[in-house]
Amino acid sequence: MLSTSLTVGDKPYAITAMVTLCGHDAVIAVGGGEAPHVGAAALASPRPSLEQNGEISATASVLCVMGxxxxxxxxDAALRLASRLNTTVLVSVGLHLDQATKEDIRQLQVNFDQMISAIEIWLKHQKR
Structure with missing residues (x-):
């Protein structure tokens, strides 16, 4: 198995991910804010698009900690990565800021999106 750790952004909006390749599949743990944790997990599997256009889509199952x-x-991250990489992907996410404002949440979302892009690039590079 091959792993890497990636970080995007600065405190308190920093997002960190641990990415592990398990054969062709990927396991990704993402945490951020003031209290990284396991808040939810999604397992996505690639499948042919229901539009029957030859493209790859994905389906996902999600578990979420109450509250x-x-x-x-x-x-969203698991579906994106599974369909673009045509592989099974497990993503765990836990982001937390005390008393988060809408702007705080927006900044965490921006950094999270940048993190998923960075993960996709890293995974594509490993599959060469």
């Missing part, structure tokens, strides 16, 4: 709102981030 957490990390499930949409985990699901």
């Amino acid at each position: 957490h709102k990390d499930d949409l981030l985990a699901r």
Whole structure:
């Protein structure tokens, strides 16, 4: 197995990820803010697009810790990576800032999106 650690952004909006290749599949743990944790996990598997256009899509199953709102981030990231890389992907996400404002949440989202792009680039490079 091959692993890497990536960080995007500065405190308190820093997002850190641990990415591990398990054969062709990927396991990704993403944490950030003031209290990284496991808030939700999504497992996505690639499949042919339902539009029957020859493209790869994905389907996902999600588990979320009660009271957490990390499930949409985990699901979107897992679906994106599984369909673009045509492989099974497990993504765990836990981001937290105390008393987060809408702007705080927006900045965490921007950094999270940049992190998923960085992970995609790293994974594509490993699959060469």
